[in-house]
Amino acid sequence: xxxxxxxxxxxxxxxxxxxxxxxxxxxxxxxxxxxxxxxxxxxxxxxxxxxxxxxxxxxxxxxxxxxxxxxxxxxxxxxxxxxxxxxxxxxxxxxxxxxxxxxxxxxxxxxxxxxxxxxxxxxxxxxxxxxxxxxxxxxxxxxxxxxxxx
Numbered sequence: 001x002x003x004x005x006x007x008x009x010x011x012x013x014x015x016x017x018x019x020x021x022x023x024x025x026x027x028x029x030x031x032x033x034x035x036x037x038x039x040x041x042x043x044x045x046x047x048x049x050x051x052x053x054x055x056x057x058x059x060x061x062x063x064x065x066x067x068x069x070x071x072x073x074x075x076x077x078x079x080x081x082x083x084x085x086x087x088x089x090x091x092x093x094x095x096x097x098x099x100x101x102x103x104x105x106x107x108x109x110x111x112x113x114x115x116x117x118x119x120x121x122x123x124x125x126x127x128x129x130x131x132x133x134x135x136x137x138x139x140x141x142x143x144x145x146x147x148x149x150x
Contacts, residue, residue: 025090035088049088056084056092 029035039045059081085092110117
């Protein structure tokens with residue numbers, strides 16, 4: 001006796017304007033709030049979402065640029081961009097929440113082990129200070145430019 005195949009159920013995508021805009025599902029916002037009012041206006045809502053995306057992207061790009069250029073504070077602009085995105089996009093909210101959980105775990109660990117956390121922090125700051133001194137003292141930026149021909 002032949003077995004009839006089970007019907008394949010395809011996942012239906014929400015074809016609403018928020019899902020079809022290419023920017024993903026919007027994050028949930030309180031009803032009646034200013035973002036809810038902005039979203040209710042089709043042209044303004046789309047412009048707002050694109051603006052949030054561009055602003056977050058600029059912060060993330062700035063963070064990555066700081067990673068390549070000499071200077072501190074690489075991670076804060078990336079987290080700021082991710083936070084900006086998380087105010088409007090669900091994918092970024094999930095990603096940002098995982099970062100918050102990891103940060104909370106790190107903070108809890110630092111509170112449980114204050115001596116080792118302080119030693120690691122001071123050691124890292126000292127190493128960064130020595131690296132900055134060495135770059136300035138030995139003129140390493142100019143030597144690097146000469147080496148690669150700039």
